[in-house]
Amino acid sequence: MQSATPALLCCNEPDPHRRDWLSKTLESFLPPSLSSRVMVSAQDGRSVGQSEAGFYDKILVDAPCSNDRSWLHSSYRHQGQQRLEDRARLPVLQTQLLKSAISAVRPGGVVVYSTCTLSSLENCAVVEAVLNDFPDTEVENLWEEIVLPLSKYFTFISLPVHKQIDPKPSLHPLIGSVSSSYHRLGILVVPHPGKTWGPMFLSRIRKKG
Numbered sequence: 001m002q003s004a005t006p007a008l009l010c011c012n013e014p015d016p017h018r019r020d021w022l023s024k025t026l027e028s029f030l031p032p033s034l035s036s037r038v039m040v041s042a043q044d045g046r047s048v049g050q051s052e053a054g055f056y057d058k059i060l061v062d063a064p065c066s067n068d069r070s071w072l073h074s075s076y077r078h079q080g081q082q083r084l085e086d087r088a089r090l091p092v093l094q095t096q097l098l099k100s101a102i103s104a105v106r107p108g109g110v111v112v113y114s115t116c117t118l119s120s121l122e123n124c125a126v127v128e129a130v131l132n133d134f135p136d137t138e139v140e141n142l143w144e145e146i147v148l149p150l151s152k153y154f155t156f157i158s159l160p161v162h163k164q165i166d167p168k169p170s171l172h173p174l175i176g177s178v179s180s181s182y183h184r185l186g187i188l189v190v191p192h193p194g195k196t197w198g199p200m201f202l203s204r205i206r207k208k209g
Ligand SMILES: C[S@@+](CC[C@H](N)C(=O)[O-])C[C@H]1O[C@@H](n2cnc3c(N)ncnc32)[C@H](O)[C@@H]1O
Pocket: 012, 013, 014, 015, 018, 043, 044, 045, 046, 062, 063, 064, 065
C-alpha cells in the first residue's frame, strides 16, 4: 500500500512467520535512508478499507489463492483435501480483501489485484463482483501497456470482457447517449514450455476521481 503524502510504503502481512520474512527481505534490499518510509503491519486486510478509508494512492492485493503451481507438486492426500476446502472459501476472502482495498484508496487511486491461479472464480469473478459493487471504479486496459510489450517473455491468454456503465453518459449526436463500454477484466499469464512464468493473473482497477 503506497501513499504519496506522507510518502509511505506500507506492507501488511498478518502471518507472523511470513511477516518476519518480509521485514528481513525489506531490510536487506532497502538503504537505511528509506527505512523510515517503509512500514510493516499485521492487520487483517479486510479491515483496512474501514480503518484507513481513502488514505492510499496505490494498493497491491497479492491475494491468498489456490496457488496452482504448488498444487501440482503436492502428493499428500490430506493436503489435497485441505486445498479443496480452501478453493471453496478463497473467492469470498479475495472479494472482501479487494473491496477493502478499493475503499482504502483515494479517488483517482489504483488497486492491482493479483493471484497465481488459473481459477476464473478467484480471478475474473472476484474482479467482476467488486466492479459491480463499486460503480465509481473502472478496470483498466493492460493490453497495450503489458501484454503487447511482454508477449515474447510471457504467454497470455484472452479473458472475458466486462461491460462498464458510464454513470455520466455523454450525448452522441447520432445514437443518443453513449453509456457503456467493454473492457477485459484482467490479464492471465499461463505456463508455457520455454517460458516458465505463471499462472499469474493481474487486474488494475481505478477509483474514478
Ligand atoms: C500470495 S501470498 C502473497 C504474499 C507476498 N506478496 C509474497 O509475494 O510473498 C498471500 C498473502 O496473503 C496473506 N493473507 C491471508 N489472509 C489475509 C488477510 N485476511 N489479510 C491480509 N493478508 C492476508 C497470507 O498470509 C499470504 O502471505
